[in-house]
Amino acid sequence: MRCDTLWHNANLITLEDPSGGLGIIRDGVIAAHEGRIVHVGSAADAPSLDAINRIDCAGRWISPGLIDCHTHLVYAGNRAGEFEQRLQGVSYAEIARAGGGIVSTVKATRGADDEALTKASLPRLDAMLAEGITTIEIKSGYGLSLADERKQLRVARQLATLRKVEVVPTFLGAHAVPPGHEAQAYINEVCAAMIPAIAAEGLAEAVDIFCENIAFSPAQAQQVFEAARRHGLAIKIHAEQLSNQHGAQLAAEHGALSADHIEFLDSAGVAAMQRAGTVAVLLPGAYYFTRETQLPPIQQLRDARVPIALATDCNPGTSPLTSPLLTMNMGATLFRLTVAECIAGFTREAARALGRGERLGTLSIGKDCDLAIWDIEAPADLVYRIGFNPLHTRVWRGQPA
CATH class of the missing domain: 3.20.20.140 (Metal-dependent hydrolases)
Known part of the structure; x- marks a missing residue:
């Protein structure tokens, strides 16, 4: 599969959980092409991905923007x-x-x-x-x-x-x-x-x-x-x-x-x-x-x-x-x-x-590739810390923003 950018060596907060949870995938990958997510899942189950840009996230966490x-x-x-x-x-x-x-x-x-x-x-x-x-x-x-x-x-x-x-x-x-x-x-x-x-x-x-x-x-x-x-x-x-x-x-x-x-x-x-x-x-x-x-x-x-x-x-x-x-x-x-x-x-x-549930809000194939990449140890850090900003990279439509 061809893609513009592949983020790997990352932990994912997909929000794709039927029970309403965070939908966590450890050691996950996300691939984007022309501003949309074309693959998301564990590295172990990933297909062959031919990426122009490969970004090693060094174990960071990725959530939807x-x-x-x-x-x-x-x-x-x-x-x-x-x-x-x-x-x-x-x-x-x-x-x-x-x-x-x-x-x-x-x-x-x-x-x-x-x-x-x-x-x-x-x-x-x-x-x-x-x-x-x-x-x-x-x-x-x-x-x-x-x-x-x-x-x-x-x-x-x-x-x-x-x-x-x-x-x-x-x-x-x-x-x-x-x-x-x-x-x-x-x-x-x-x-x-x-x-x-x-x-x-x-x-x-x-x-x-x-x-x-x-x-x-x-x-x-x-x-x-x-x-x-x-x-x-x-x-x-x-x-x-x-x-x-x-x-x-x-x-x-x-x-x-x-x-x-x-x-x-x-x-x-x-x-x-x-x-x-x-x-x-x-x-x-x-x-x-x-x-x-x-x-x-x-x-x-x-x-x-x-x-x-x-x-x-x-x-x-x-x-x-x-x-x-x-x-x-x-x-x-x-x-x-x-x-x-x-x-x-x-x-x-x-x-x-906002009436955008079909396009935004989760890490899902087909949705816009809007991401927030975080320097955190666990998702709870996003809620627990006060006056501390752990954002590493903001991605909008597949591009660093």
């Missing part, structure tokens, strides 16, 4: 002052109602042009790539007008031309009510004008909404979902972060790819997600940063076999986090996820949450 399936990476401004307020006891909801929170970032983002937004966003992206990210979802939601939402999505797509990474753009126009607007009138605008324009221009793949008592109601979420479906866009939701609005259940009933946050998710929501195949995206960075105490229903999700993904929720107000490795540790320490669940949450299940 990491996938961050929930970020708000493109924004301007700084909200360190709000962090200080929270340290003094002011809640996130109180800050939002006083004109802070999302709205303050909206003001800064509206005032930045494409070049300034790109310059502000690249360091955050680079920090993630340095820890093995090869695919990243980027939401809009800090424009809250068609022109400014377009700008965020343009910049998100521009980042993919500046770095070797796949960017998945999501339209989050229904993130907050813009200053001077009424919620229902704004949702009407999102559905009648913004979603059709975003879809027609191909700027986003999915539509998201913040369904919460400080944002938009379930009825407004349903209106957004119906508009998204009419225009061929996938559905995601911020749900049950601060209270149980039954948003995750509603989103699942509309075939949502994922429901994210879900600390207050109830059993009916879990059942709806299970029926729909909707992925639960847990965001321990936001849970930690806002000092929440309501844990997501982890065991119920496990029992129902709802796929569990992890993500940084990189954003300026409630999760200024650009480290997938630290997020894994938080998933384990705060939510008591297992090592296998944490690693799968940034690979196999994150791919599902």
